[in-house]
Amino acid sequence: AQSVTQPDIHITVSEGASLELRCNYSYGATPYLFWYVQSPGQGLQLLLKYFSGDTLVQGIKGFEAEFKRSQSSFNLRKPSVHWSDAAEYFCAVVGNTDKLIFGTGTRLQVFP
Amino acid sequence: EPEVTQTPSHQVTQMGQEVILRCVPISNHLYFYWYRQILGQKVEFLVSFYNNEISEKSEIFDDQFSVERPDGSNFTLKIRSTKLEDSAMYFCASSSGPPNNSPLHFGNGTRLTVT
Numbered sequence: 001a002q003s004v005t006q007p008d009i010h011i012t013v014s015e016g017a018s019l020e021l022r023c024n025y026s027y028g029a030t031p032y033l034f035w036y037v038q039s040p041g042q043g044l045q046l047l048l049k050y051f052s053g054d055t056l057v058q059g060i061k062g063f064e065a066e067f068k069r070s071q072s073s074f075n076l077r078k079p080s081v082h083w084s085d086a087a088e089y090f091c092a093v094v095g096n097t098d099k100l101i102f103g104t105g106t107r108l109q110v111f112p
Numbered sequence: 113e114p115e116v117t118q119t120p121s122h123q124v125t126q127m128g129q130e131v132i133l134r135c136v137p138i139s140n141h142l143y144f145y146w147y148r149q150i151l152g153q154k155v156e157f158l159v160s161f162y163n164n165e166i167s168e169k170s171e172i173f174d175d176q177f178s179v180e181r182p183d184g185s186n187f188t189l190k191i192r193s194t195k196l197e198d199s200a201m202y203f204c205a206s207s208s209g210p211p212n213n214s215p216l217h218f219g220n221g222t223r224l225t226v227t
Contacts (some may be wrong), residue, residue, distance in 0.1 A: 032212045043116075043203060043220035044155070051213070088154060094211040098143070098160035098168040103156060 023091030072080035118219035135204030
């Protein structure tokens with residue numbers, strides 16, 4: 001069965017610093033991978049997705065993620081974080097079912 | 113940009129009462145879902161719905177839960193007799209195709225509090 005691990009529960013960065021949020025997945029075949037962001041009191045907004053093709057995918061708000069099959073990873077990156085990026089970030093995977101399986105999330109705090 | 117809308121944003125109910133959570137998916141979407149997030153925990157799949165029937169459900173989605181698309185625009189989740197442990201944020205989502213082909217679009221959620 002597919003699963004997702006986000007090893008970092010909480011990350012704090014300074015505004016302007018670079019960011020990398022880790023995500024590892026478990027699935028035997030080619031996974032379909034997503035990053036969602038949840039601001040306080042809000043729903044889940046899709047940042048980016050990987051279905052196939054180029055392993056470096058660009059998303060909204062300046063985020064990108066790279067699919068690395070050899071490492072079973074799909075880490076999210078941003079070169080320069082803004083205070084408005086403070087939120088909870090969820091990695092998710094779909095395998096061969098209708099279920100989107102979420103990781104436990106990483107809470108990002110941004111200091112000025 | 114079209115959105116998934118959910119009402120109410122917050123519902124308080126007493127244990128044992130029935131609740132209906134309402135969702136209006138994006139109009140040309142064909143796949144519909146309910147997820148929930150207990151406070152401090154991960155987002156969990158409850159049920160997916162396609163072609164007027166449940167296509168998949170989780171172990172959480174027992175006989176107390178049901179879904180309906182009564183009029184071609186709304187998509188509802190009913191909990192027949194609420195328990196304290198049903199307190200959570202419930203998210204509705206929709207997609208134009210299956211999840212391995214089309215991303216899910218989520219609503220802002222309904223926070224259900226069972227007292």
